[in-house]
Amino acid sequence: MSSSPEAPGSRPTGSSPIADAAPPSLCAREPHVPAERLVAEMVPPPRFSAARFDTYIPDPNQPSQTQAVQVLSSFAAGLGAQAGGGKKRGLFGFGKKPAAPAGPRGVYLDGGYGVGKTHLLASLWHATPAAPEQKAFGTFVELTNLVGALGFQQTVRTLSGHRLLCIDEFELDDPGDTVLVSTLLGRLVEAGVALAATSNTLPGKLGEGRFAAADFLREIQGLSAHFRPLRIDGEDYRHRGLPEAPAPFSDEQVTKAAYATEGASLDAFPQLLDHLARVHPSRYGALTDDLSAVCLTDVSAVPDQSTALRLVVLADRLYDREIPVLASGLPFDGLFSEEMLNGGYRKKYFRAISRLTALARDAKDLVRP
DSSP states (O other): OOOOOOSSSSTTTOTTTTTTSSSGGGHHHHHHHHOOHHHHOOOOGGGGTOOGGOOOOOOOOOHHHHHHHHHHHHHHHHHHHHHOSSSTTTTTSSSSSOOSSSOOEEEEEOTTSSSHHHHHHHHHHHHOOOOOEEEEEEHHHHHHHHHHHHHHHHHHHHHHTTEHHHHHHOOOHHHHHHHHHHHHHHHHHTTTEEEEEEEETTTTOTTTTSSHHHHHHHHHHHGGGGGGEEEEEOOOGGGOOOOOEEEBHHHHHHHHHHHHHHTEEEEEEHHHHHHHTTOOGGGHHTTTTTSSEEEEEEOOOOOOOHHHHHHHHHHHHHHHTTTEEEEEEEEEGGSSSSHHHHHTTTTHHHHHHHHHHHHHHHHHGOOOO
């Protein structure tokens, strides 16, 4: 998969002999991902493979979290009671088309960062009594990537036989993608597919009622009757009651840790950003195959919006796969400029900061005294 390019700096003195050669570099990887893999991977990511309603721990100070569990549990049970959608349609979508029942066919989870929306969405996927091939789970970006790989009509045929489609992080910041996915969802609802989606409410907007929900329902217009908005309040669980994320380490510490940690990659952050521009975002998951940790030196502020958006996708894939990120240079909360954090893609940037901070906390034990 990868060669052993020259790592940032020479092999550190005193490092563990676990890795005799230089650690692998993400910049040396150019994975090919067939369309079949994109379809097969539409399941909850490893971080949420064991997520269930009974493993979700509601904040006792936030009754909306307990209510969400109850509503979604009933929603899953209702899907099990439906007779349609029993046949597997597979990649090419053959099989009997189920009839579209009347009434709401979807739930929309609206809330702040880290309140457990993805955990609840994955729990819904697991709780829905249908074979795995009759349920699909993916992020908004992964769904648009699937359309790009298969084409619109083939994607409709592929997903129309499903009982449930879960979409994490429904994005409203790209009008073209929003219209594309909204049209796709309309076709799937006609085919009898139930829908569930999540999106984030921005910090500072939580007191303004259904801010994100109103945006969501307005954008999908004709589909709004098929969704029940469900508000989930709370603070970011990724940082609830936890110590502050560790400050960035030195280049030498990160490099030593990469050599001493089996399966860790090592890259200079600026070069990795350049490499991401040459790899399609649908392949970022495969870019991290078989890695136990990602080590980055010289982390600095991203230079432009396009680079920042690619980094967001990589952060999502690393978080989904529970891959710790050890870094030197700028703290992750300094990656994005104030202009970016106040712009149209700010939801994505706040999510990336939250997730990378959690992964940095996971990585701190890689540095040995």
